[in-house]
Amino acid sequence: MRSVPGSSMGRRLVLTTFGESHGKCVGAVLDGCPAGLKLEEGDIQGMLDQRRPGQSAISTQRAEGDKVEILSGVFRGSTTGAPIAMIIWNRDQRSTDYEELKTKLRPGHSDYPAMIKYKGHNDYRGGGRFSGRLTATLVMGGAIARKLLGAALDVQTHSYVSQIGKVAMGKRFTEKMIPDIYGNDVRCPDPEAAALMRAAILGARRDMDSLGGMIESVTTGLPVGLGEPVFGSLESDISSGVFSIPSVKGVEFGSGFAGSESTGSQNNDTFVLRDGAVQTRTNNAGGILGGISIGMPLTLRVAFKPASSIPREQPTVDIKSGKDAVLSVKGRHDPCVVPRAPPVVDSVVALVLADHALLGGFIGPVL
Numbered sequence: 001m002r003s004v005p006g007s008s009m010g011r012r013l014v015l016t017t018f019g020e021s022h023g024k025c026v027g028a029v030l031d032g033c034p035a036g037l038k039l040e041e042g043d044i045q046g047m048l049d050q051r052r053p054g055q056s057a058i059s060t061q062r063a064e065g066d067k068v069e070i071l072s073g074v075f076r077g078s079t080t081g082a083p084i085a086m087i088i089w090n091r092d093q094r095s096t097d098y099e100e101l102k103t104k105l106r107p108g109h110s111d112y113p114a115m116i117k118y119k120g121h122n123d124y125r126g127g128g129r130f131s132g133r134l135t136a137t138l139v140m141g142g143a144i145a146r147k148l149l150g151a152a153l154d155v156q157t158h159s160y161v162s163q164i165g166k167v168a169m170g171k172r173f174t175e176k177m178i179p180d181i182y183g184n185d186v187r188c189p190d191p192e193a194a195a196l197m198r199a200a201i202l203g204a205r206r207d208m209d210s211l212g213g214m215i216e217s218v219t220t221g222l223p224v225g226l227g228e229p230v231f232g233s234l235e236s237d238i239s240s241g242v243f244s245i246p247s248v249k250g251v252e253f254g255s256g257f258a259g260s261e262s263t264g265s266q267n268n269d270t271f272v273l274r275d276g277a278v279q280t281r282t283n284n285a286g287g288i289l290g291g292i293s294i295g296m297p298l299t300l301r302v303a304f305k306p307a308s309s310i311p312r313e314q315p316t317v318d319i320k321s322g323k324d325a326v327l328s329v330k331g332r333h334d335p336c337v338v339p340r341a342p343p344v345v346d347s348v349v350a351l352v353l354a355d356h357a358l359l360g361g362f363i364g365p366v367l
Ligand SMILES: Cc1cc2nc3c(=O)[nH]c(=O)nc-3n(C[C@H](O)[C@H](O)[C@H](O)COP(=O)(O)O)c2cc1C
Pocket: 060, 108, 109, 110, 127, 130, 131, 132, 133, 135, 245, 246, 247, 248, 305, 307, 308, 309, 310, 332, 333, 334, 337, 340, 341, 344
């Protein structure tokens, strides 16, 4: 799915992103969106606000307004079929926090490989191109893809936090819980679990440490037949997109890794006719067989590592002096990135599904 040299995704619906964490702006161009989709900045802003930093004690205190401007591709409130360019101006950079990181390698972050690969030409400020801030550009494109899927096919994608560190959600997710996802700042629709998760994040922050966690994504309303054989399978393309989110270290569909411990008779989803339609009794496949959607909900789980930038002192290397060193990362960082990431996962899933819907002829060039 990825096209050279790495800042674009998609075949029929192509998202290209640009910008750096402490540069002038971050932005995206979405090409291939059909004409006739009603679209205004508010449609994108709503999802960007769910990802925005500086909103509560459990996120970074970098306070960005993240106000999106649509520069092209929308006329009289509808998409025209031309590329949709979008931009957010960076306002709250504080690049002095990153001076020490020019020579002291930050454990767990991209600074070291980026410096070697680009021979020091990379913008290291705030992680530059590798920053979590760039996930705003995925959301710009994803918000449009999500709206397109809803308008054209009544396909709905929802993601929520199901685990922070070792604290997991106690309840099984149902559609009734969708309105509760954004009812708390952890983005977990189980309020009791959310309170425990919040306490765990604040505890990690007090300990000058960080936590990882898990996001689950559910998409309903998919027709049978999205996905191409072999390299264009839905699982291949969704995984590729999801692994493009910084901090993601694992993805599983349906019963996933646990399924490998069960037997065929336990894991098979047997077919049944419901109101004349073929369905499966269970959904261990996560809605995909042979890389192709089967009309059941698409379900996946995404594992996020703990944020690497922590104030706690850690041993490292100072490449200027060529000696061992100690680093305490300064600056405003997320003690846990997971609560900010559900809209990012929603975006990537929607972008891939909309791309496949266009590729398979489920959506035409004009709505
Ligand atoms: C929404 C979001 C916010 C993030 N914020 C931070 C942060 O404040 N500090 C940090 O060290 N990493 C943060 N990250 C993760 C880093 O960008 C990421 O770990 C780094 O680029 C290295 O990539 P990798 O973890 O995928 O190997 C964030 C990730 C996301 C998705």
